[in-house]
Amino acid sequence: MKIQAPKGTYDLLPNQTILWRHIEAQIHQIFTEYGYDEVRTPMFEYTDLFQRGIGDTTDIVEKEMFTFSDRGERSLTLRPEGTASVVRAFIEHNLANQGSIAKLYYYGPMFRCEAPQAGRFRQFNQFGAEVLGSKDPRVDAEIISLAVNFYRRLGVTDLDVNLNSIGCTECRPLYRQKLIEHLRPKSEKLCPNCQRRLERNPLRLLDCKNESCRRLTEDVPLITTTLCPDCGEHFEKLCKILDSCDIKYKLNPRLVRGFDYYTKTVFEVLAGDLGSQNALCGGGRYDGLVEECGGKPTPGIGFAAGMERLMMVLEARSLTPAVEKRPHLYLAPLGDEQQVIVFSLCIKLREAGWIVETDLQGRSLKAQLKSADKSGTPLVGIVGEDELRNNQILIRKMNTSEQELISIENLAGYLEHFYEK
Ligand code: AMP
Numbered sequence: 001m002k003i004q005a006p007k008g009t010y011d012l013l014p015n016q017t018i019l020w021r022h023i024e025a026q027i028h029q030i031f032t033e034y035g036y037d038e039v040r041t042p043m044f045e046y047t048d049l050f051q052r053g054i055g056d057t058t059d060i061v062e063k064e065m066f067t068f069s070d071r072g073e074r075s076l077t078l079r080p081e082g083t084a085s086v087v088r089a090f091i092e093h094n095l096a097n098q099g100s101i102a103k104l105y106y107y108g109p110m111f112r113c114e115a116p117q118a119g120r121f122r123q124f125n126q127f128g129a130e131v132l133g134s135k136d137p138r139v140d141a142e143i144i145s146l147a148v149n150f151y152r153r154l155g156v157t158d159l160d161v162n163l164n165s166i167g168c169t170e171c172r173p174l175y176r177q178k179l180i181e182h183l184r185p186k187s188e189k190l191c192p193n194c195q196r197r198l199e200r201n202p203l204r205l206l207d208c209k210n211e212s213c214r215r216l217t218e219d220v221p222l223i224t225t226t227l228c229p230d231c232g233e234h235f236e237k238l239c240k241i242l243d244s245c246d247i248k249y250k251l252n253p254r255l256v257r258g259f260d261y262y263t264k265t266v267f268e269v270l271a272g273d274l275g276s277q278n279a280l281c282g283g284g285r286y287d288g289l290v291e292e293c294g295g296k297p298t299p300g301i302g303f304a305a306g307m308e309r310l311m312m313v314l315e316a317r318s319l320t321p322a323v324e325k326r327p328h329l330y331l332a333p334l335g336d337e338q339q340v341i342v343f344s345l346c347i348k349l350r351e352a353g354w355i356v357e358t359d360l361q362g363r364s365l366k367a368q369l370k371s372a373d374k375s376g377t378p379l380v381g382i383v384g385e386d387e388l389r390n391n392q393i394l395i396r397k398m399n400t401s402e403q404e405l406i407s408i409e410n411l412a413g414y415l416e417h418f419y420e421k
Pocket residue numbers: 081112114119120121122123124125126258279280281282283304305306307308309
C-alpha cells in the first residue's frame with residue numbers, strides 16, 4: 001500500500017513553491033516597511049498556554065488541538081495559532097522595552113485538528129502581527145491597513161473588510177446577559193452545539209453557520225448598542241482614521257470571531273472567490289491577554305492571515321509572478337572525459353553566480369539540445385573530443401543556431417559580455 005500524506009496536510013510542489021516564496025518575500029517586505037520585527041517561536045508549547053490564552057470555551061481548545069505528553073508526562077500542544085506564543089515570548093524575554101511599544105510579526109505552520117475541506121487544513125501556515133503596549137486606535141488602524149495593503153500589493157483589490165467592536169470587560173458581560181436572555185426561550189430550537197454554548201459563550205452563537213440558528217439569531221440585540229463610552233469612543237475614532245486612509249470597511253455587528261481573548265476591535269478581511277472559507281485574515285484587540293498569560297497589564301492587538309487561502313485566490317486569478325529561472329547556459333559534454341571537465345566547469349560557473357544546467361545521464365547531443373531548448377536557455381556550450389583537445393568550447397546561440405568556438409578559459413568573460421553583466 002502506498003503511504004500518503006496525513007489527512008488535512010499537503011505537499012507544496014515545485015510549481016507552487018515559486019509563488020509561495022514570492023508571497024513570503026512580500027510578507028517580510030511589508031512588515032519591515034511598517035516597522036515590525038520578526039519573532040520565531042517553537043511549534044509546540046505547554047498546553048496550559050493555549051488553554052489560558054485562547055480560552056477554554058473556544059472550538060480550538062475544546063476540540064481542535066493536537067495535544068500529546070512528553071516523557072515527563074507534561075502536556076504539550078502543537079501551536080494552533082500564533083498570538084499566545086508571541087505573547088508568551090514577549091513576557092518571557094521582557095520585550096516591553098521600558099514603556100515603548102513592541103511591534104512584532106511571525107510566520108510559520110499552525111496545527112488544528114479540523115475537518116479538512118477547501119481552504120481548511122490540519123497543518124496550515126499563517127503570518128501575522130502583534131502590537132503590544134498601546135491602547136491608541138491608530139494601532140488598530142495600522143494593523144487593518146497593513147493587512148489590506150498587503151493584499152492590494154499582491155493584486156487582490158476587491159476585498160471586504162468586516163469590522164466590529166465586541167466591547168470590554170465592563171460592557172460585554174451586560175451584552176452577554178442580554179443575549180442569553182433573548183435566546184434562552186428559543187434554546188430548544190438551536191443546534192446542539194449552540195445549545196451547549198448558550199450559557200458558556202453565547203457570542204459564538206452569532207457565528208453559527210447552521211441555517212435555522214441563523215434565523216433564530218436574526219433579531220438578537222446588537223452589541224453596538226451596549227458598548228460603554230470608552231469602547232464606543234475607541235470604535236468611533238478607529239472608523240474615522242480608516243476613512244482618512246482610504247480603507248473601505250463594512251460595520252458588521254454580528255462579527256465575533258473564535259477567540260475568547262478579544263476586546264473592543266475585531267475584524268476580518270474577506271475575498272469573494274473563496275466560497276464558504278472566505279476569510280483571508282482576521283484579528284482584533286486583546287487588552288487582557290498579556291495579563292492572563294502572566295505578564296503586566298499590557299494592551300495588544302494583532303491579526304493572523306492564512307497562506308493557503310491567499311495562494312488559492314492568487315492562483316484562481318492568475319496573479320502569479322513571472323519568475324526568471326532560465327539557465328544562462330546549458331553545458332553539453334560528449335564523452336566520458338568531457339563529462340568530467342564540463343562537470344567542474346559547471347560548478348565553477350555556478351559559484352561565480354551563473355545559472356548553469358548540464359546533462360547528468362550521459363545522453364546524446366540531440367537529447368541534450370532538446371533539454372536545453374526546453375529549459376529556455378539562450379546559450380548551449382558543447383564540448384566534444386576536438387574541443388577538449390584544444391581546450392575549447394563550441395557556443396551555440398539557440399535563437400539563431402549560430403555557433404562559434406571559444407577557449408574554455410574565456411567562457412566566463414563571454415558570458416559577462418553576452419549578458420552585459
Ligand atoms: P484564525 O486564526 O482562526 O483567526 O484564522 C486566521 C486566518 O488563518 C483565516 O482567515 C484563514 O486564512 C487561516 N486559517 C485558519 N484556520 C485555517 C485552516 N484550518 N486551514 C487553512 N487556513 C486557516
